[in-house]
Amino acid sequence: MNIFNGRDKATILDAQVLEHLAGGPAEGELAIILIGDNEASEKYISIKKKYCDSRGIKCGIHRIDARLKDEDIFKKVIDVLSSPATAGAIIQLPLPRPSLDPCLRLIPAEKDIDAISPFSMEAFYAGRPHKVLPVIRALELFISETGKNPALTPLKAVVIGDGYLVGKPAAHYLKSKNYQVTVLNDYQTGQKIDADLLLLSAGIPDLVRGEDISAGCDVVDFGSSIKDGKTTGDLDQSSSLEHLGFVSMSPGGVGPLVVRYLIMNFLGI
Incomplete structure (x- = not known):
């Protein structure tokens, strides 16, 4: 397992923000x-x-x-x-x-830095976004770190949760990049998952256990909810994870990147 450390990647984006503001x-x-x-x-x-x-x-x-x-x-x-x-x-x-x-x-549209209005979403799905959704920009960075290219080798992606903000646009983006995408809205803990990439966005704490995910699968957890006063992702971090590929935990994975990309959209970077 390779831990994707979003906070380390965020420092690179921070430098871009500061360089922009220097002007x-x-x-x-x-x-x-x-x-x-x-x-x-x-x-x-x-x-x-x-x-x-x-x-x-x-x-x-x-x-x-x-x-x-x-x-x-x-x-x-x-x-x-x-x-x-x-x-x-x-x-x-x-x-x-x-x-x-x-x-x-x-x-x-010109003020929609989150790119979540129906008009911005329509433009995104039509392939002509005014601004790229911060979650998609973060997902792009995560995928680039894995080194896997679906254009060269057919890759399977599973998206758990097809919410308006993450799951649905992420599934659309992955399909556009030649992934074979399966979206699950009714996933139950214990179901086996066979995929090259697993994207979690259900917002249900500890929903998915590592032992139920196929070996070598890259996992990016966008899930975020409050459990016992603490932010918790959809991936059960106490489960078996060593057999996985790149793993972006929540919190601390893509979350810091989403914040940076949001601000970068505001600044026009």
């Missing part, structure tokens, strides 16, 4: 919109805010009470997004209820 400070504010209270979301936005603050990037957190009527929430979101001070914006997911999903449609 002048970022213009405008990165606005992070949080609707309601969510323990995991609070943690994620604090990481983004801390990163921006440490590099002199203006970042504002705009909290909106989820108890408000939907139309009042939409108005507050529009106020933030339409502000001349807002150069880029994130609407932190998950949203507290499905009726608020139209919020994502309110993000202008």
